[in-house]
Amino acid sequence: xxxxxxxxxxxxxxxxxxxxxxxxxxxxxxxxxxxxxxxxxxxxxxxxxxxxxxxxxxxxxxxxxxxxxxxxxxxxxxxxxxxxxxxxxxxxxxxxxxxxxxxxxxxxxxxxxxxxxxxxxxxxxxxxxxxxxxxxxxxxxxxxxxxxxxxxxxxxxxxxxxxxxxxxxxxxxxxxxxxxxxxxxxxxxxxxxxxxxxxxxxxxxxxxxxxxxxxxxxxxxxxxxxxxxxxxxxxxxxxxxxxxxxxxxxxxxxxxxxxxxxxxxxxxxxxxxx
Amino acid sequence: xxxxxxxxxxxxxxxxxxxxxxxxxxxxxxxxxxxxxxxxxxxxxxxxxxxxxxxxxxxxxxxxxxxxxxxxxxxxxxxxxxxxxxxxxxxxxxxxxxxxxxxxxxxxxxxxxxxxxxxxxxxxxxxxxxxxxxxxxxxxxxxxxxxxxxxxxxxxxxxxxxxxxxxxxxxxxxxxxxxxxxxxxxxxxxxxxxxxxxxxxxxxxxxxxxxxxxxxxxxxxxxxxxxxxxxxxxxxxxxxxxxxxxxxxxxxxxxxxxxxxxxxxxxxxxxxxx
Numbered sequence: 001x002x003x004x005x006x007x008x009x010x011x012x013x014x015x016x017x018x019x020x021x022x023x024x025x026x027x028x029x030x031x032x033x034x035x036x037x038x039x040x041x042x043x044x045x046x047x048x049x050x051x052x053x054x055x056x057x058x059x060x061x062x063x064x065x066x067x068x069x070x071x072x073x074x075x076x077x078x079x080x081x082x083x084x085x086x087x088x089x090x091x092x093x094x095x096x097x098x099x100x101x102x103x104x105x106x107x108x109x110x111x112x113x114x115x116x117x118x119x120x121x122x123x124x125x126x127x128x129x130x131x132x133x134x135x136x137x138x139x140x141x142x143x144x145x146x147x148x149x150x151x152x153x154x155x156x157x158x159x160x161x162x163x164x165x166x167x168x169x170x171x172x173x174x175x176x177x178x179x180x181x182x183x184x185x186x187x188x189x190x191x192x193x194x195x196x197x198x199x200x201x202x203x204x205x206x207x208x209x210x211x212x213x214x215x216x217x218x219x220x221x222x223x224x225x226x227x228x229x230x231x232x233x234x235x236x237x238x239x240x241x242x243x244x245x246x247x248x249x250x251x252x253x254x255x256x257x258x259x260x261x262x263x264x265x266x267x268x269x270x271x272x273x274x
Numbered sequence: 275x276x277x278x279x280x281x282x283x284x285x286x287x288x289x290x291x292x293x294x295x296x297x298x299x300x301x302x303x304x305x306x307x308x309x310x311x312x313x314x315x316x317x318x319x320x321x322x323x324x325x326x327x328x329x330x331x332x333x334x335x336x337x338x339x340x341x342x343x344x345x346x347x348x349x350x351x352x353x354x355x356x357x358x359x360x361x362x363x364x365x366x367x368x369x370x371x372x373x374x375x376x377x378x379x380x381x382x383x384x385x386x387x388x389x390x391x392x393x394x395x396x397x398x399x400x401x402x403x404x405x406x407x408x409x410x411x412x413x414x415x416x417x418x419x420x421x422x423x424x425x426x427x428x429x430x431x432x433x434x435x436x437x438x439x440x441x442x443x444x445x446x447x448x449x450x451x452x453x454x455x456x457x458x459x460x461x462x463x464x465x466x467x468x469x470x471x472x473x474x475x476x477x478x479x480x481x482x483x484x485x486x487x488x489x490x491x492x493x494x495x496x497x498x499x500x501x502x503x504x505x506x507x508x509x510x511x512x513x514x515x516x517x518x519x520x521x522x523x524x525x526x527x528x529x530x531x532x533x534x535x536x537x538x539x540x541x542x543x544x545x546x547x548x
Contacts, residue, residue, distance in 0.1 A: 112501045118460070147421040149458035150483045150499045160460050184423035186392070186434050209424045214485060225424045227386045 010269050011036030011064050013203065013247035014043055017258045022047035023055045024258070030059040032262040036243035038065040038201075039097065041090060049096040056097075063099040064243040065140065065176075065201050066090065071107035072124035073117035073154065080120060083107075087128050095135040101200050102132065103140050103176055106155045108148075117154040122164055129172045140200035141165055142176035145184075147214055158182055158191035165198050174198035177235055178247065180205045180218050183226040192234045199240040203247040204228055204273055218248045221268035228273045244273065284543050285310030285338050287477065287521035288317055291532045296321035297329045298532070304333040306536040310517035312339040312475075313371065315364060323370040330371075337373040338517040339414065339450075339475050340364065345381035346398035347391035347428065354394060357381075361402050369409040375474045376406065377414050377450055380429045382422075391428040396438055403446045414474035415439055416450035419458075421488055432456055432465035439472050448472035451509055452521065454479045454492050457500040466508045473514040477521040478502055478547055492522045495542035502547045518547065 012034050014025050022043050029037050037056065044052050044066070056063050069090040074080045087102075094102045104125070109117030125139060132139050141161040144153035155161055161175040175195050180203075182188050192199070206224030211217040221228060232244065246265050248254070253261065286308050288299050296317050303311050311330065318326050318340070330337050343364040348354045361376075368376045378399070383391030399413060406413050415435040418427035429435055435449040449469050454477075456462050466473070480498030485491040495502060506518065520539050522528070527535065 109499070112499050114458075114460075114501075145421065146419065146458040147485070147488075150481055150485075156458055157460060184388075184420040184430055186388075186431060207424050211421070211424075211488060214421075214488070225383070225386050227388075 007274055008035055009242070009244045010034050010266065011038060011243035011245040012262070012265070013038040013067070013245045014040050015067070016246055016248045016254065016265075017261060018254050020258055022052040026056045026059040026061045028258050028262055029061045031259065032266060034061070034262065034266075036062050036064040036245065038067055038103075038245045038247070039063055039099075040067045041093060044093060044097065049093050053097050062243075063097050064245060065101040065103050066094040066097060066099050067103045068105045069102045069139070070104035070153075073107050073109050073120040075110040080124070084124055084127055087124070088131060091128065091132045091135050091137050094137045100136065101138050101140050103142055103201065105142055105144060106153045108151050109154055114149070114154050118160070121155060122167070125164055125173060126167065129168050133172045138171065138200055139173045140176045141173065142178060143181055145181045157185055157187070158195060159187060162191060162195050162198065165195075170197060174200040176201045176203065177231070178203035178205070179226050179228060179231055180207060183207060183231065188231075189234050192231075192238050195238060197239045199235055199238055201242065201245060202232070202235045202240060203245045204232075204269075205246065205248045212250070216249050216251050218250050220248060220250075220253055221246065221265065222272040232273050244269075281548055282309055283516070283518045284308050284540065285312060285517035285519040286536070286539070287312040287341070287519045288314050289341070290520055290522045290528065290539075291535060292528050294532055296326040300330045300333040300335045302532050302536060303335045305533065306540060308335070308536065308540075310336050310338040310519065312341055312377070312519045312521070313337055313373070314341045315367060318367060318371065323367050327371050336517075337371050338519060339375040339377050340368040340371060340373050342377045342379045342416075343413070344378035344427075347381050347383050347394040349384040354398070358398055358401055361398070362405060365402065365406045365409050365411050368411045374410065375412050375414050377416050377475065379416055379418060380427045382425050383428050388423070388428050392434070395429060396441070399438055399447060400441065403442045407446050412445065412474055413447045414450045415447065416452060417455055419455040431459060431461070432469060433461060436465060436469050436472065439469075444471060448474035450475045450477065451505070452477035452479070453500050453502060453505055454481060457481060457505065462505075463508050466505075466512050469512060471513045473509055473512055475516065475519060476506070476509045476514060477519045478506075478543075479520065479522045486524070490523050490525050492524050494522060494524075494527055495520065495539065496546040506547050518543075
């Protein structure tokens with residue numbers, strides 16, 4: 001394995017190189033001295049939980065998080081129950097992988113009633129948190145950009161995510177800070193300070209203009225308008241000393257040869273974040 | 275002129291039927307009993323300020339607002355000065371039209387520094403407010419959806435818009451509430467109540483899934499997920515009794531024959547808003 005990149009905090013979110021299997025992704029990280037990886041459930045399902053854990057261990061790469069649980073609001077009690085059960089399986093997968101953090105993307109409302117959907121999220125997190133704690137897994141509520149309020153997450157600000165987290169012990173439920181989702185928020189620095197040691201992860205990427213797509217429009221670090229170093233300093237100042245995961249959903253970037261992409265990411269990380 | 279639609283509050287924002295001149299638009303409103311219209315500066319420039327005012331008066335349609343001033347942040351002092359001057363002209367055009375409200379879309383940052391750009395907005399509004407008051411024109415700060423933070427407005431929430439407005443007398447600076455921009459905000463109802471009599475306008479449209487486009491992706495009233503009637507009741511409850519302007523930027527809707535579109539808008543307004 002090559003020496004770790006820079007400060008040893010750089011991590012790869014697997015969906016930045018979506019063509020790679022878990023095995024290829026952890027080997028890619030190892031080749032480039034990237035010490036952390038965030039995995040996705042569908043990729044882990046293909047490769048196997050135990051095989052994924054073993055591949056990461058053999059490569060010397062820590063699994064920083066599992067994406068993703070959540071998607072809680074639903075029209076019927078039965079559907080909400082099914083989603084809780086699916087989240088229990090996600091918690092068990094996280095335990096099997098040996099990662100301490102399950103990322104929650106909370107889901108959209110089943111109808112026009114956002115308030116009710118937000119309550120469903122709170123209730124689901126409350127139901128899952130004790131089981132997650134038993135399994136040694138923390139739940140990280142990720143607020144999504146408000147442009148996803150209708151189809152991916154009724155939780156759109158760090159303030160809302162922290163309000164949910166703060167109903168639980170510090171070590172059980174926290175928040176994810178993803179630059180793409182939070183950079184616009186006039187309260188972002190206040191809310192990062194408030195979240196403090198409840199920050200369970202920090203994802204980086206950039207916001208480019210014009211935005212090519214809502215979901216697959218994220219930019220390469222440094223190509224956009226986000227003050228990434230300032231955000232990094234803010235999460236550090238709040239007490240976060242964990243991995244910094246690069247998570248870029250963008251068709252052109254995701255199609256790059258993985259090794260070229262990891263080289264570029266390291267270069268940009270040094271120039272704009274570290 | 276046919277009898278006024280419903281409660282007499284329905285208004286048309288001109289860019290919902292962008293192919294119409296000012297003259298065609300006010301006549302269209304008159305044909306359909308729509309008593310209010312929001313005009314745009316480029317359309318007014320083509321038709322003439324005095325001719326626009328006369329056409330609206332002759333048609334019996336009140337000009338509810340002029341869109342738009344703003345676009346304040348800029349890299350150099352000279353550019354910021356030019357923009358202030360352009361806004362003075364917009365204020366004079368509003369006076370010439372006989373409308374009491376100039377809508378401000380505040381503009382993006384010239385670099386990555388959102389805080390500095392927000393201060394530029396505050397300063398520009400402070401400089402313009404006394405002149406606007408002399409001209410009998412109120413400034414309405416319109417927060418834009420956070421997905422426009424990089425390219426259209428560093429002011430993205432009602433809370434920020436109210437914070438700017440509250441530095442000024444009640445009758446001089448207020449806020450615009452546009453459903454598309456604010457519906458996702460967990461604080462939207464609190465902030466509508468806070469804005470109270472500073473609400474200078476209420477724009478309606480809808481948020482459809484999937485969103486076809488950021489700028490031109492607005493949906494027809496009732497086709498999306500926004501609780502429009504609840505928002506209308508909230509602005510009413512806050513003390514707003516003014517026009518309710520339909521503002522839909524959407525290529526398919528904007529291409530409809532104007533009379534068909536106005537009939538559809540009236541139908542949807544009754545079903546989902548009034």
